[in-house]
Amino acid sequence: MELRIRKEVFQTAKEWILEAGKNIRETIDEPLKINTKSNANDLVTQMDQNTEKFFTQKIRSTYPDHYIVSEEGYGDDLESDKGTVWIIDPIDGTMNFVHQKRNFAISIGIYHDGIGEIGFIYDVMNDILYSAEKGEGAFKNGQKIPELKNELVLEESILVINSHWSCENKRVDEKGIQDLVRKVRGTRSYGSAALELAYVAEGVVDGYLTMKLAPWDFAAGMVIVNEVGGLTTKADGQPLDLLNVNTIFSGNKRIHETVTTQYVRLKGE
Numbered sequence: 001m002e003l004r005i006r007k008e009v010f011q012t013a014k015e016w017i018l019e020a021g022k023n024i025r026e027t028i029d030e031p032l033k034i035n036t037k038s039n040a041n042d043l044v045t046q047m048d049q050n051t052e053k054f055f056t057q058k059i060r061s062t063y064p065d066h067y068i069v070s071e072e073g074y075g076d077d078l079e080s081d082k083g084t085v086w087i088i089d090p091i092d093g094t095m096n097f098v099h100q101k102r103n104f105a106i107s108i109g110i111y112h113d114g115i116g117e118i119g120f121i122y123d124v125m126n127d128i129l130y131s132a133e134k135g136e137g138a139f140k141n142g143q144k145i146p147e148l149k150n151e152l153v154l155e156e157s158i159l160v161i162n163s164h165w166s167c168e169n170k171r172v173d174e175k176g177i178q179d180l181v182r183k184v185r186g187t188r189s190y191g192s193a194a195l196e197l198a199y200v201a202e203g204v205v206d207g208y209l210t211m212k213l214a215p216w217d218f219a220a221g222m223v224i225v226n227e228v229g230g231l232t233t234k235a236d237g238q239p240l241d242l243l244n245v246n247t248i249f250s251g252n253k254r255i256h257e258t259v260t261t262q263y264v265r266l267k268g269e
């Protein structure tokens with residue numbers, strides 16, 4: 001992506017995100033219509049849908065040649081990652097949004113020919129914007145986030161993981177996960193993949209492991225984590241597929257290597 005264009009897209013996207021976040025904050029106490037999607041715990045509200053429509057309308061009128069991949073169905077059906085693609089989760093952490101009215105984020109990754117150029121994760125209720133541009137570092141409300149340190153050892157690390165993956169499940173051998181959970185200093189689960197990736201980038205947690213994420217859950221976070229020297233891949237270390245659901249491990253390089261090679265045993269791959 002040409003630098004001049006990237007700078008313009010970055011500024012425009014940032015303004016839209018702040019505006020969308022302000023709208024959410026201003027209407028958060030109004031009654032919500034909550035529907036379910038794939039199962040009873042897979043929630044969607046009209047706030048998810050309206051926020052996604054807000055972005056898709058802005059993008060289509062301002063950048064008609066850009067593509068959109070987004071969670072609630074107002075984007076394009078893409079079979080290729082060619083061109084400029086906005087990968088959007090209007091509300092990441094919808095369960096938190098519904099139950100807690102906090103701990104959710106707007107997540108937007110902008111990719112060109114499959115390469116992450118821009119990432120934004122907006123912690124709406126705390127008004128904290130994580131951002132990154134390829135090759136220019138990562139920022140939290142405009143302040144540069146330092147590079148991740150690689151000297152951390154597993155015994156002194158905090159791992160973000162949903163306890164689900166240490167129970168019997170279809171995707172990963174839970175024994176390896178139980179060993180990992182015992183080995184680390186502590187575990188956390190915040191319920192928004194985007195925020196969890198932002199916390200990895202910020203260095204307040206050391207790794208994030210999960211077995212099922214859609215592109216809009218990780219697209220922005222991957223750009224931001226990259227910019228502080230961290231790695232985000234499938235949970236077995238293979239490269240991520242931008243157009244499909246993936247397993248994920250994100251963290252500093254040393255923890256990434258240890259977890260992906262010694263603890264994660266995927267099933268059926």
Ligand code: 2AM
Pocket residue numbers: 042071089091092093094095191192193194212213214217245
């Ligand atoms: P969401 O709130 O945008 O759906 C923890 O639940 C994290 O996983 C959230 O970031 C959530 O994003 C995401 N998530 C929930 N269900 C998912 C699914 N079926 N596939 C992929 N990601 C999912």
Ligand code: CA
Pocket residue numbers: 048071089090091092093094
């Ligand atoms: Ca969502």
